[in-house]
Amino acid sequence: MKNVLTIAGSDCSGGAGIQADIKTFQAHGAFGMSVITAVVAENTCDVISIHDIPVINISDQIDAIFLDISVAGVKVGMLSGEEIMNMVAQKLAQYQPKNVVIDPVMVAKGGCSLMDPAALNVLQKKMIPLAFCLTPNIPEAEVITGKKIRTIEDMKMAAKAIYQMGAKNVLVKGGHFLGEPTDILYDGTEFHSYKGKRIHTKNTHGTGCTLSSAITANLANGKTIYEAVRSAKEYVAGAIQNALEIGKGHGPTNHFYKYYELEEKYKNENL
Numbered sequence: 001m002k003n004v005l006t007i008a009g010s011d012c013s014g015g016a017g018i019q020a021d022i023k024t025f026q027a028h029g030a031f032g033m034s035v036i037t038a039v040v041a042e043n044t045c046d047v048i049s050i051h052d053i054p055v056i057n058i059s060d061q062i063d064a065i066f067l068d069i070s071v072a073g074v075k076v077g078m079l080s081g082e083e084i085m086n087m088v089a090q091k092l093a094q095y096q097p098k099n100v101v102i103d104p105v106m107v108a109k110g111g112c113s114l115m116d117p118a119a120l121n122v123l124q125k126k127m128i129p130l131a132f133c134l135t136p137n138i139p140e141a142e143v144i145t146g147k148k149i150r151t152i153e154d155m156k157m158a159a160k161a162i163y164q165m166g167a168k169n170v171l172v173k174g175g176h177f178l179g180e181p182t183d184i185l186y187d188g189t190e191f192h193s194y195k196g197k198r199i200h201t202k203n204t205h206g207t208g209c210t211l212s213s214a215i216t217a218n219l220a221n222g223k224t225i226y227e228a229v230r231s232a233k234e235y236v237a238g239a240i241q242n243a244l245e246i247g248k249g250h251g252p253t254n255h256f257y258k259y260y261e262l263e264e265k266y267k268n269e270n271l
């Protein structure tokens with residue numbers, strides 16, 4: 001069993017953040033660990049308040065793990081500001097873990113900001129070069145590149161521009177476009193397109209967190225980036241399909257028990 005770590009915020013309602021990540025790791029047969037960067041009081045409708053964990057404690061959490069346990073993959077989610085981002089970048093550069101997947105979380109589904117815009121420069125200069133895979137959605141890719149994205153061609157240009165900032169693979173997620181959700185991966189040489197079927201539901205809280213942690217677990221388990229993304233996209237589609245009617249807003253994705261045992265069967269049934 002591989003040990004995988006998430007460095008992210010806590011979503012008390014259980015749909016996104018650390019909670020989604022740990023459930024996803026577990027479903028993929030990995031041992032999940034967490035470094036909590038912020039405690040977010042949120043639910044399926046709204047973000048109520050954000051409490052950042054003191055930088056020194058986040059740094060201690062990271063040390064506690066790396067000084068003791070081998071880590072096969074790291075997913076990075078919500079980092080609310082410049083100071084936390086600088087420290088996490090410095091720690092990742094120090095410990096050099098494999099399979100670092102960075103989800104540049106900026107805004108929650110209800111529209112509340114989860115990242116101080118002043119941290120953009122640190123994200124671009126220090127975090128992105130550490131990413132084996134960066135997974136921006138369309139609005140995040142627009143902020144990072146400073147360019148509007150309206151077409152698949154624009155998604156490709158954004159992926160290329162972000163690759164040039166230093167990420168080894170860039171997956172621009174198409175969930176925010178109308179129509180079928182197509183994600184574009186750029187690996188520095190070629191574009192790979194991952195087409196999905198749109199599931200018509202409001203219950204999509206945590207899709208981005210689930211996708212990036214599934215990619216991390218898949219990489220840690222030895223899959224190539226192409227196979228890791230393909231499998232993660234299928235996992236998320238299943239988790240949206242099975243989403244529960246919890247709360248009054250965007251309900252959470254629902255995770256599979258022992259997905260690693262179901263994956264082959266699930267794949268065949270969905271062909």
Ligand SMILES: Nc1ncnc2c1ncn2[C@@H]1O[C@H](COP(=O)(O)OP(=O)(O)OP(=O)(O)O)[C@@H](O)[C@H]1O
Nearest residue numbers: 137173174175176181197198199206207208209211
């Ligand atoms: N309604 C849907 N049906 C099928 N797949 C979807 C749907 N919405 C999103 N996806 C897929 O889910 C994954 C996450 O994409 P999305 O663009 O929603 O991320 P995100 O905006 O970062 O999520 P979050 O709001 O949790 O931060 C992508 O692979 C995307 O294609």
Ligand SMILES: Cc1ncc(CO)c(N)n1
Nearest residue numbers: 009010011016017078108
């Ligand atoms: C803690 C946290 N991380 C990420 C997201 C984005 O889905 C969220 N809503 N909450």
